[in-house]
Each structure stands twice: as structure tokens, then as C-alpha cells.
Amino acid sequence: MSGPRRRRRRWLRRLLLLPVLLALFSALQVAALRFVDPPLSLFMAARHVEAWRAGDGGFRHAYRWRDLERIAPTLPLAAIAAEDQNFAVHRGFDLEAIEKAREHNARGGRLRGASTISQQVAKNVFLWNGRSWIRKGLEAWYTVLVEAMWPKRRILEVYVNVAEFGDGVYGAQAAARTFFGKDADALSSAESARLAAVLPSPRRYSAARPGPYVQRRTSAIERQMRQIGGATYLERLDRGEPGVRSGSRP
Template identity: 85%
Template sequence: MSARARAPRWRRWRRRLLMLPLVLVLLSILQVLALRFVDPPFSMFMVARQLRAWTAGDGDFRVAYRWRDFDRIAPTLPLAAIAAEDQNFAAHHGFDLEAIEKAREHNAGGGRLRGASTISQQVAKNLFLWNGRSWVRKGLEAWYTLLMELMWPKQRILEVYVNVAEFGDGVYGAQAAARTFFGKDADALGTAESARLAAVLPNPKGYSAARPGPYVQRRTQAIQRQMRQIGGVAHLEQLE
């Protein structure tokens, strides 16, 4: 093939490569827009957990997950999630700059590391991405967070969060957690049970909602106080 014939082919491939970022951006926008109305059948974290089990030879393992609409989940659970994870959730636009600065100052002093991810950021990570600390993943997390904040109402973000959050090893979402740890449906959760589930969110594999140790018990009590301080379930009305 002559050099003249190869040149148009190279230009075609170059155009395709240049179009690839735009295609990926459009696909991510469509993905987020669709999930505003369609309940996700799984999250990427669920897929990763299932694959880890299979590759480890545990063919019987199955992720525990069952979607529940917001009005079929006890309001104390989303309230507990806000109180524990993101008390400025109703006011910020995906990123809590004040919390980020406080976490930076705290971590600079040593001791237990403190995160500053908002509920919106956690949904972006859990639903669309993978665990890790690379700049690529953090960049994609920020992108998906912005898209969700632009296209989803706050209540939808919180609804997805309490449905895809991991409350125990392989136990995802309010309904699976309520059945696994308390033998009841998500709409029957009490205040203390909701606070206990929120208490294990920082480390659902290390902490147990079924057999809470001293740390989880103390954190559960603190979350219940915070739930009262932010106004109780009436606080959720700010999300509508």
C-alpha cells in the first residue's frame, strides 16, 4: 500500500481517537440521566465484590441486595446517614469545602485519618467506579458527582445512597441490611437500628451492626444525638 493510501486511513483513526473523549462524556451523561428514573440493578462495588468471591473460589457467595423506594424505607435511616456522613448534604452542591478543609487540618496533625467525601461523592464512587486512590478515579468521581448534582434531585441521590451503601460484607442497601441484621423490612427500622447501620458505614467489613463493639455502640449513640440536633425526620423535607 502506498504512503498516499495510508494517509487517509491514519487521518480516519486520528479523528476517531479525537472523538473518543466526547463519546465517553456523552455516554456518562446518558448513564446518569437514565439512572435518575431507572433504579440501578447493581453497583460497580457489588460487581467487584462478587467477582472477588468467585476468583477466590467461593462459588456459592451471592451479594445481598434488593432495591427499596424511598417511601418504603424508614425515614430514620436516610436521616442517620446524613447525620453520620454528611450533615451539610441539603446545602452543598456535591462537595463540602468546609469539611474538606477541616479534614485536611485534622489529617495534618496525625492520628486517625478523617475523610470528607459527601454522600453525593460516595454514590458516584460506589455506583459507577471502583475502590482506590488514583487521581484518575478521583477525577471521575468528581465528574459523576457534578452530573448527579445537576440532573438528580437531592432526594434521589439519598435514595440511591441508602440502597447501594455497603452495611456489611456483601450486604448492600437498606432492605438487605434490615433483613440480614434485624430480621425485618427496611420500613420497620427503628431509630437505634438506623443509627447502628449508619455507624458501620466507615468500615462495613470491620464493624458489625449485628454484634456492635464498643466503638459502634458509642458512634450509634452519637449519631442519634446528631439526628435530633439537625431536626429529626423533618430535616428530610429540605430535600424535596
């Protein structure tokens, strides 16, 4: 076999091996973060790059990890009520919610998303912001890994710690201190619902100065928190019992 042909075959083998190596690397990432609390997310890093490009050299993000036991249970409950009421029963993708969102968006009006909490964890922790098909494919892959390797409680714990609740304000503890002057374990039901209310667009809406939309959404989330079972929902989640299927979002 000639030298050029051998070189081509070598390069072909390397190209075929690359997806396997990337899949292995991503699996190791997800496996490690089941036990290690992320010191930073790619979304936080991307926000710093965005600020640097805008000439805002003084930008600083607020982020401090807190274990779920040190966060008021009303906040993860509010996040589930607002973002993913089938969290306890789906395996990463809520096909029913996706179809409802597609039908709603086809009718026009305010766009509705259907990302689950698992998908948002995959996106916020491991990926960058964007709408390309490559990024969406990677989001789906990481979502599968997260659901396969992490218990639901860990997914929820990471989500409430890395979610953006305001411009540069990430996680329950930073949000509680920034907007309410208290620690995350002291959040009330209304405060938790208000934080969850800004999740769709935390740089547009304010938990500190809620406008009419945030106020209406906060009330709706509080109703949904009661509807899905209140604190008993999280207790069933810890025991691995099925949650209440609702499929509706405030």
C-alpha cells in the first residue's frame, strides 16, 4: 500500500474515533458533576465574554452554591410549577408539552417554550447559548446523559443553583441575597414564586421590582405549587414516587 493511501486511512480512522472520544468525554463530565458541585457554568463564562465585548470590564457575576437542604423547598417547587410540571415522570423530554407548545406557537402570540428542567441543566452547565442544530443536538445528548446518570433530586439541585434569576445573578443563594437581602433557606413561598416568574427572561423582568406580568405570573405559579401537591411533591420525588402530571404552565 502506497504512503498517501496509508496516511488517508490513518486520518479516516482518527475521524471515526473522534465521535467516540467526544461521547466518552461528555459522559465523564456528567458523571463527575453528579458528585462535584460546578464552580462555574458555561453560561456564566459566556456572560463574561459578552460583557467584555461590550466594553464592560467591571462586570462581575453573583454565584454561590448551596446544597438543596439549605434552600427553601418552596424555590425548587416553584421552579417545577413554572417550568416543568411533568419533571417527576418524564425522562428528559416532555413530548406532550412540546406538542402543545408547537400548536400554541402556530396560532401566534407570545411564544411558548417546552424545555424541561433537565434540558435547561444540560444547556446551562455544559453548553453555550444559541439556536444552531449542532447545539440543539448536543443539548439532547447531554440531557440523555444527565437523566441516565443523575437522580432527579440532583438535577433539581443543580438547576436551582445555576439558573439565572437576574443579569449576572445565578442560583438560589445569590438571588435571595441580591433581591431580598436574606439567605436562600429563608425564602417565602411568594418570593420563590417571584424568582421562578422571571426565569423565562431574567434580564428583561425583575424579581426586585416586579411589573404587572411578573405579578400575574407569580400568582399563577403559587396556585400551581398548591395544585401539584405543595411540599409533598418534593417528598414523593425524594422517595422516587410518581409526581402529579399536569402538563400546564402558568
